[in-house]
Amino acid sequence: MKYIDEYRDERLARALAAEISRQVTRSWVLMEICGGQTHTLMRYGIDELLPPQIELVHGPGCPVCVTALETIDKAIQLASRPEVTLVSYGDMLRVPGSHSDLFRVKAGGGDVRVVYSPVDALNVARANPERRVVFFAIGFETTAPANAMAAWQARREGLRNFSMLVSHVLVPPAIRLLLNSPGNRVQAFIAPGHVCTVMGYREYEALSREFRVPIVVGGFEPVDLLEAISMLVAQLEAGRAEVENQYVRSVCYEGNLPAQRIMQEVFEVCDRKWRGVGPIPQSGLKLRPEFAAHDAEQVFELADVATEEPAVCISAQVLQGLKKPVDCPAFARTCTPENPLGAPMVSAEGACAAYYQYRRHAVKA
Amino acid sequence: MCLAVPGKILEVEERDGSRIGRVQFGGITRPAYLDFVPEAVVGDYIMVHVGFAISRVNAEEAARTYELLEEMGLLESEGLGPESSPDTGGDAP
DSSP, rough: OOOOOGGGHHHHHHHHHHHHHHHHOOOEEEEEEEEEHHHHHHHTTTHSSSTEEEEEEEEEOOOHBBBBBHHHHHHHHHSSSSEEEEEEGGGGGGSOOOOOOOEEEEEHHHHHESSSSSSHHHHHHHTTSEEEEEEEEEEEEHHHHHHHHHHHHHHHHOOTTTTEEEEEOHHHHOOOOOOOHHOOOOOOEEHHHHHHHHHHHHHHHHHHHHHHHOOOOOOOEEEOOOHHHHHHHHHHHHHHOEEEEEOTTOOOOOOOOHHHHHHHEEEEEEEETTTTTEEEEEEEEEEGGGGGGGGGHHHSSSOOOOOOOOOOOOHHHHTTTOOGGGGGGBBBBBOOOOSSGGGTSTTTHHHHHHHHHHHHHHOOO | OOOOOOEEEEEEEETTEEEEEEEEEEEEOOOOEETTTTTOTTTOEEEEEEEEEEEEHHHHHHHHHHHHHHTTTOOOGTOSSTTOOTOOOOOOO
């Protein structure tokens, strides 16, 4: 495990940790939404550096983890068709569907390809006009403008063999759901820095006012997160509840307006089911009717599949911050990154994988 | 998944109504779309997510972030790991 003496900004990190200890007078529960931030917190042992009064719980900000099981099953169904090339971000391949995963479909001869950018997906369609190319478009607001560009470009070019299986999700409705939940323990949030780079943080002000909850937009480096935690603790201790921006080097209040424009042109807000969480109203993005020719759900007849999660897996509670990965009886025993039972063990951003990778279970044992 | 990697714009060209930068990430150069950062010019540092720039940052912060991502082994998920060959993938249309 990595500790504070390995920080590049060791002195700053120590000063921030000391400042947090100095400020805190009682127990507080903080949540970071973004899986990338969970990764940093575990990697650098920030949770163990904080005073014992500060508890960090990990949010649902891992698009790979929250993509509905039904949608994974649809992707598997599509990838199994002989005429289809399914194009996906790499993390999705190992995510367990009801009965299989995309990696196994690929191993069995299915045409499944990994890309790093939606532009690569378009290129696969251009280079293979005889194939029906489906891009598995997942992600939060950070990824939505890029994926929107792919649909926009395909429509402009009349790229008829290109469609998208869209499973986009939005952060603020998930925060609202967590705050409305009767079991909620979270008293302050670190908002995701790259989602806010695109969207700004106007939406978070409404949440902060309505629920009287402090929110700080945070970056991804250890010092960013320590500073964000310090800002949240200062608000909590003073009884303030407002939105502040720690990640000023990338985030401005309005966000990225050209990126928001393309999102609005291509996508519209819809209800969306989150794996492990359930349906959240107005929490997703789908293609507008003008893009129906590139919407895989409309282009293909996809059978509804009855889905089933492994009973032992507690990823639902983990994704809502109600339990920690180490609370799961399967964690690091029958569930490992090589043989994941739930999606949070697959993605590098999943809380279970982060705990596993940094041997948090060994520390607890 | 919401990872963004800083890089430096070496060149800019216009193609099909899009501005595309040749962007240097450590030792690797790859194209990145600049449609969302119309103000960015050659020499600027940008944060790139799945082949698209989402913001502009200053040089010093970009260098620090890049080193950290490298140390954390997170560049691979954006196709910028040690095995990635230069100028592959993400090619412009």
